[in-house]
Amino acid sequence: xxxxxxxxxxVFVRNVCGLFRDSSRLAVLARPQQLSWFHSSSSLSTKNWxxxxxxxxxxxxxxxxxxxxxxxxxxxxxKYSKDKMWYLAKMIRGxxxxxxxxxxxxxxxxxxxxxxxxxxEAQEMAVKTHNVEYKSNLHVAESFSSKGKYxxxxxxxxxxxxxxxxxxxxxxxVKLVEGPPPRPEQKTxxxxxxxxxxxxxxxxxxxxx
Amino acid sequence: MAMSMRRTLVxxxxxxRYSLKNVESSVEARHPLPLVLPVRTKKRYxxxxxxxxxxxxxxxxxxxxxxxxxxxxxxxxxxxxxIACTAGVFDPYIPPEGDARLxxxxxxxxxxxxxxxxxxxxxxxxxxxxxxxxxxxxxxxFAEQAQEIFIEAHRALTQFNKExxxxxxxxxxxxxxxxxxxxxxxxxxxxxxxEPPRVVHAxxxxxxxxxxxxxxxxxxxxxxxxxxxxxxFGRLMLGSEEQPKDVLEYLIIERHLMNPYGRWRLHxxxxxxxxxxxxxxxxxxxxxxxxxxxxxxxxxxxxxVPKPAAVQWYK
Numbered sequence: 001x002x003x004x005x006x007x008x009x010x011v012f013v014r015n016v017c018g019l020f021r022d023s024s025r026l027a028v029l030a031r032p033q034q035l036s037w038f039h040s041s042s043s044l045s046t047k048n049w050x051x052x053x054x055x056x057x058x059x060x061x062x063x064x065x066x067x068x069x070x071x072x073x074x075x076x077x078x079k080y081s082k083d084k085m086w087y088l089a090k091m092i093r094g095x096x097x098x099x100x101x102x103x104x105x106x107x108x109x110x111x112x113x114x115x116x117x118x119x120x121e122a123q124e125m126a127v128k129t130h131n132v133e134y135k136s137n138l139h140v141a142e143s144f145s146s147k148g149k150y151x152x153x154x155x156x157x158x159x160x161x162x163x164x165x166x167x168x169x170x171x172x173x174v175k176l177v178e179g180p181p182p183r184p185e186q187k188t189x190x191x192x193x194x195x196x197x198x199x200x201x202x203x204x205x206x207x208x209x
Numbered sequence: 210m211a212m213s214m215r216r217t218l219v220x221x222x223x224x225x226r227y228s229l230k231n232v233e234s235s236v237e238a239r240h241p242l243p244l245v246l247p248v249r250t251k252k253r254y255x256x257x258x259x260x261x262x263x264x265x266x267x268x269x270x271x272x273x274x275x276x277x278x279x280x281x282x283x284x285x286x287x288x289x290x291x292i293a294c295t296a297g298v299f300d301p302y303i304p305p306e307g308d309a310r311l312x313x314x315x316x317x318x319x320x321x322x323x324x325x326x327x328x329x330x331x332x333x334x335x336x337x338x339x340x341x342x343x344x345x346x347x348x349x350x351f352a353e354q355a356q357e358i359f360i361e362a363h364r365a366l367t368q369f370n371k372e373x374x375x376x377x378x379x380x381x382x383x384x385x386x387x388x389x390x391x392x393x394x395x396x397x398x399x400x401x402x403x404e405p406p407r408v409v410h411a412x413x414x415x416x417x418x419x420x421x422x423x424x425x426x427x428x429x430x431x432x433x434x435x436x437x438x439x440x441x442f443g444r445l446m447l448g449s450e451e452q453p454k455d456v457l458e459y460l461i462i463e464r465h466l467m468n469p470y471g472r473w474r475l476h477x478x479x480x481x482x483x484x485x486x487x488x489x490x491x492x493x494x495x496x497x498x499x500x501x502x503x504x505x506x507x508x509x510x511x512x513x514v515p516k517p518a519a520v521q522w523y524k
Contacts, residue, residue, distance in 0.1 A: 059394050060443040067442045129389075131440040133492045154257040164255060 049074045049173050053130075069132045069178040070141070073122035074171060077148045078114055082170035085111045085145035089172065096181045097123055097138040115172060122176050132178050139181035143174045293468070294379035294476065295416055295423050298461055300331075302410035302427045304481045308457060335411040339424040342466040352406035354473065355428040355462045360399050362386075362475050367395050379463055379476045392441045400433040400453045409459065413466070422466040425476060431457045447490050457484065482519045 052072040060067060078085070088111050092100040097119060104116040119140075126132040148169030155165040274281070339346050362377040366386055378386060410427035434456050436448040448454075463476035499512055 054392060056392050056394065056441055057443040059396070059437075059439040059445075066444055069440075069442050069444075127495075131442075131444070131446060131492065135495075152255075152258065162257065164257060 069126065069130050071122050071126040071130050071132070071138075071176045072173070073118060073125060073176070074173040075114065075118050076171045077169045078111070078172060079168075080111045080114070080170055081168045082145045082147050084109065085115075085170050085172060088112055088115055089143045089145050092119075092140050093143050094181055094184075095140055096136070097140065097176060098136055100140055111172075115174075118172060118174060119176075122174055126176060126178075137178055137180070138176045139179065141175045141177040144172075146171045146173070292416065293465055293471075294381050294463060294474070295414060295425070296381060298477050298479070299412050299414035299425060301461075301479055302459055304409075304429075304459055304479065306483055308429075308481070329410075332411045335413040335424070336426075338413045338422070339411065339426070339466065342422065343424075343464070348408045351426065351462075351473075352408050352428050355408075355426070355460060356402065356406045356430055356432075358462060358473060358475055359430065359460055363397050363399070366390070367397050376472065377474055379474045382474075382476055385477075390438075393446070394439040394443070396435075396437045396439070396450055398435050400435060402430070402432045403455065404431040406430045420467065423463055424466050425461055425463045426473075427479070428460045428462060429457075430460055431455070445491060448488065457481075 049072050052070075057067065088104070088107065088109060092103065092115070095103070101116055101119055104112040104119070123135050123138060126138060127135050132138065148171050150169060151167040153165045153167060155163040157163060336346075336348060358377055362374065365373040365377060369387075369391070374387075375383065407429045408426055409429045412425045413422055414425065415421050416423060432455075433453045435450055435453045437445060437450040438447040440446045459479040459481075460475060461477040461479065462473050464473045465471035496514060498507065499510060501507060501510075
């Protein structure tokens with residue numbers, strides 16, 4: 001069995017060498033810009049959301065449209081489940097900040113209180129450091145939760161059995177953008193009908209006369 | 210877990226005894242070989258932490274070592290702090306009222322000029338002391354040098370060149386210049402100098418010990434400058450790039466005289482109380498008002514918006 005194994009291995013290696021000996025592959029190797037199939041930037045830090053606040057844009061020309069201000073804020077290692085937090089994060093997506101704060105204030109979940117604190121902190125940051133003029137002129141552009149580092153504990157079962165219990169933690173990220181919240185496009189029935197008819201007309205009929 | 214291990218051990222033991230009995234009966238019967246073959250249980254790849262650690266929390270290895278009598282040699286970490294600049298402006302210059310407003314040809318202007326030329330005695334003393342330590346110092350050339358330092362420092366601030374800025378500006382002035390500017394774009398240019406710069410004031414304070422001399426010289430600079438500050442998103446916050454403004458400033462340049470490698474660096478600025486008000490920032494700022502009770506109205510309360518007092522600030 002061992003001998004057969006090495007034999008097949010030899011054949012495999014020869015095939016692989018043959019592949020590389022191919023001229024096209026050589027051409028690929030020769031091109032200098034193609035040598036970027038290794039990962040060049042190396043950083044272990046995963047705290048990238050906070051770094052988004054440090055990006056500086058070049059000064060705008062007078063005829064350009066005014067760029068809306070963006071504030072990224074997050075809270076790490078919240079003692080709550082990421083799945084439960086998701087429901088609240090999905091609720092406030094697209095709301096204006098006042099609306100979002102009001103909704104979270106009267107929500108009974110534990111994560112709502114923490115989320116409200118995060119939003120208020122972000123609003124204050126925006127006004128103080130990021131040159132946002134009116135604190136109500138912000139809306140929630142992005143809001144999501146992710147898994148934090150869990151602690152593992154033992155959950156004792158009967159008959160000497162045990163299970164590993166996870167003490168769940170989550171992170172919560174929010175991005176506030178200056179301006180009124182974007183209005184979702186209202187499609188009327190007539191528009192939908194028109195689109196449907198157009199789709200029917202755009203069909204290509206093959207093998208026809 | 211433990212039960213299953215014992216059961217397997219017992220079974221093996223019995224099996225071993227049977228085989229031995231069949232092969233060699235007399236010798237081996239007296240010493241029943243235990244033949245402890247520990248049969249491995251299922252390998253647990255996860256060992257839950259903190260199984261026996263419930264009671265163990267207050268352990269102080271230091272106290273235990275001391276109780277045992279072990280002496281560890283303490284290494285004193287001495288980090289010398291080098292102070293290279295003073296903490297403030299010693300005896301700041303008070304610029305006379307209406308400094309750049311009066312023309313030199315009028316009577317008041319001439320009077321002001323004669324007063325200014327004959328500097329106070331303390332300044333003369335200070336200049337003499339500075340000349341003792343720094344032989345190249347001269348009131349006539351120093352003003353030009355000071356203006357050069359000022360222009361270079363502000364240019365370095367626009368590029369945010371930290372090393373160059375530290376060499377041109379003292380440690381006290383650096384945070385004042387750069388606070389809040391890290392993520393902003395500053396466009397500054399020195400258009401022209403309206404009047405030749407002049408040394409108006411000098412002092413030689415000493416810090417901590419008696420001989421530790423620092424020289425502070427105040428230079429009057431009247432110039433045209435343009436300033437435009439853009440925030441993080443490239444939106445104009447203050448000023449404009451095309452419109453130059455006339456600026457009258459009193460710059461304080463400092464040097465550590467005792468240090469042979471000391472350099473003249475910008476230490477601060479004096480803005481007189483009668484200077485024209487600066488342009489407002491291009492945004493509305495909320496001034497916090499009084500805390501209202503539920504039954505109160507803001508209109509009925511006679512609340513005055515506090516206006517900033519016009520004081521001379523030296524920074």
